[in-house]
Amino acid sequence: MSQVPEQIRALDEADPLAAFRDRFVLPDGVIYLDGNSLGALPKKAISRAGDTVLHEWGSALIRSWNDHGWIEAPQRIGRKIAALLGAKPNEVIVADSVTINLYKLILAAAPLRPERKELLTEAGNFHTDLHIASGAAELLNMRLRVEQRENVEQAIGDDTNLLLLTHVHYKTGERYDMAAVTAHAREAGAITLWDLSHSVGAVPLALNRDGAELAVGCGYKYLNGGPGAPAFLYVAEHLQDRLMSPLRGWMGHAAPFAFTDDYVPAPGIGRFLAGTPPILSMAALEAGVEGFSGVDMDVVWTKSVALFDLFAKLVEERCAGYGLECISPPAPSKRGSHISYRHPQAFEICQALIADGVIGDFRSPDVVRFGLTPLYLCYSNIWNAVERLRHILESESWRDPRFAVRGKVT
Amino acid sequence: MSQVPEQIRALDEADPLAAFRDRFVLPDGVIYLDGNSLGALPKKAISRAGDTVLHEWGSALIRSWNDHGWIEAPQRIGRKIAALLGAKPNEVIVADSVTINLYKLILAAAPLRPERKELLTEAGNFHTDLHIASGAAELLNMRLRVEQRENVEQAIGDDTNLLLLTHVHYKTGERYDMAAVTAHAREAGAITLWDLSHSVGAVPLALNRDGAELAVGCGYKYLNGGPGAPAFLYVAEHLQDRLMSPLRGWMGHAAPFAFTDDYVPAPGIGRFLAGTPPILSMAALEAGVEGFSGVDMDVVWTKSVALFDLFAKLVEERCAGYGLECISPPAPSKRGSHISYRHPQAFEICQALIADGVIGDFRSPDVVRFGLTPLYLCYSNIWNAVERLRHILESESWRDPRFAVRGKVT
DSSP states (O other), rough: OOOHHHHHHHHTTOTTTTGGGOOOOOGOEEEEEOOTTTEEEEEEHHHHHHHIIIIIIIIIIGGHHHOOTTTTTTHHHHHHHHHHHOOGGGGGEESSSSHHHHHHHHHHHHGGTTTEEEEEEETTSHHHHHHHHHHHHHTTOOOOEEEEEHHHHHHTTTTTTEEEEEBOOTTOBBBBBBHHHHHHHHHEEEOEEEEOOTTTSSOOOOOOTTTTEEEOSSSSTTTTTOOOOOOEEEOHHHHTTTTTOOSSGGGGGGGGGGGSSSOOBSSSGGGGOOSOOHHHHHHHHHHHHHTTTTTOOHHHHHHHHHHHHHHHHHHHHHHHSSSOOEOOOOSSSBBEEEEEOOTTTHHHHHHHHHHTTTEEEETTTTEEEEETTTOOHHHHHHHHHHHHHHHHHHHHHGGSSSGGGOOOOO | OOOOHHHHHHHHHTTTGOOOOOGOOOOOOEEEETTTOOOOOOOHHHHHHHHHHIIIIIGGGGHHHHHHGGGGHHHHHHHHHHHHHHHGGGGEEEEEEEHHHHHHHHHHGGGGGGOOOOEEEEETHHHHHHHHHHHHHHHTTTTEEEEEEEEHHHHHHHHHHEEEEEEETTOOOBBOOOOHHHHHHHHTTTTTEEETEEEEESSSSOOOTTOOOEEOSSSSSTOOOOOOOOOEEEEEEEHTTTTOSSSSSGGBBSSSGGGGOOOBSGGGGGGGSSSSOHHHHHHHHHHHTTTTOOOOOOHHHHHHHHHHHHHHHHHHHHSSSSSOOEEEEGGGBBBEEEEEEEETTTHHHHHHHHTTTEEEEEEEEEEEEEEOOOOEEEEHHHHHHHHHHHHHHHHHHHGGGGGGGOOOOO
């Protein structure tokens, strides 16, 4: 492996985010380019999880619902996430999973325009979004219309009830112009529901400024909330009291501890809670979100752009002729914080990289994807990752039969 | 406080479950009678949570989905719970919350009998059950019929689609005869959905033997899975492939990592998964469930009965004349594993007890409730708890104004 060049080491020395790397546990010998699938462990999450188990659960027991603020965690963490979204503190709440939050918002919002019968989304959207929308459409006697990305905007019409889009595409990294698409849909009388799973904690977001009315997002990717961390949802203030969650649970009741037979939804964002939140996972998520305290998201984005551009340039220069095709947009304003390549042997290459300590991921059928997380990656990591990729391609070490074995999660 | 009498100490000495107490963390100076709301911390959960955070998340990172069995956790923990339910290993899965699992099963099962338009349940059922059923009924154009407990069985009729009952009542502890009620409903052409939240890990269960077809239950009560632990659901094998979850998520897809646009439900119980499970909370739940390994549930139940009978007898003998009215059934076969009293000052008495280290809970409007958890309570605990209750009643120390202050969770 060749030495990290002087000019790349200089980038690290000048990196204003370099110190934040120390907020995370990063295993030796690993270059972790999968923080867009599971964010790295914030050191704060270790003590937070330990405290929550030992002191809050173990010692204070049931009293912790009041004494350690468990009951307020969905709103409290929601407020902290709202700061990363460009949303008001009362517009975001942590609950359930992205899947379930999508369902809540589709079923809550569709009745606002009962005469419009179409849910519109994109072919190749993250599949849970497509699946949940197909179930919702059946239940509501609506149609799910699935259009190719390039045709989605022109498909918005008189019968469009709700437009369901993922802001940054999970595979290609393509990013929609949230303000323009939301405005276009609104002019056509439709409402847009944004999935921010691959955006939050990575790309600049300004939901209020951009006119977004509904959104959901993931806690375990760039927010570093831990495996399967609870998700969040956003409902613009003006809509909250007009929407009813289809999942009416006690935690979304106006008075959960009055134990009344009748359902009275909580005022505001609280009505989108359903059951009891998983507190240990909530605690880790809170530590993850707090890892952004003191972080300027513009600086994060500037570094993301630089990491991407360096990765793309090095692959172009040093891995030429091996059939890697970059499918992520070259223009920063059109992309997220990961870079993806198509290759016929993407699966094997990905496995060979992992065996060599470079953890990216494979996305079926032929994409290898690298997450660029400015808080804990440095420019030298990018150099070393591309060098290992080059070595694998040059040596054809990916042909080793063990790299063709498909696991359960691949 | 008077000494624990000899005959009660003898009960502890002869207790075959005495050694299991050492599997739990129990804070000094506390008699914990709220394990039916939040189970105590199993020592195993401390190391399990630590490992999951540090080694699985921190070091193995995304690889843990395969290497540490995260992806199989819902089925694996489900199999362990199935053993406590008298169900087949492939009939139970861990997912989401009780609230959300109720919704899944109502919406999945109701279309089996489309001509029947009534969801039948009990007034004063746990409110999340009532709320979720009311939302489901509206969505399905069905009626929610809510009958007083004594009228529920006779209300089952030609239009009953689904009977939704909680096996052990959260407030009174009254227990339905699962076999008889399920059979009665089936004869009338209806299906029964059991909420086992206050049963599992406490009372004897034999779902297969009793003909149960659908059930949900809670992970954080007697299963000791930690605050807000994920819940479980049970679907009898013969029904699984006839039901479609309304919450179609990628984790319930037949091939989650094929990333296909079309939804193909997983065969069997797996289709009832929706989004990504909260792994830290799952890990603690697994430790909680494993706390039952080597435990004979009949012995647990025998001790529960003895703890209850001792509690009831001591209150009758030593707290007479203070207006406590036991609302839990005297016959063991008719009750669960908690004992509840009605009292006009139930709230203040409960607060005074907590201040005195006896943690039970208040259930609105006038009930104080004590959970009896045979794995970590001893007979002396019962004596001491009732003595402190007697002291509070005799001295009227509950009149202290600080005990009237209502918290968020009361």
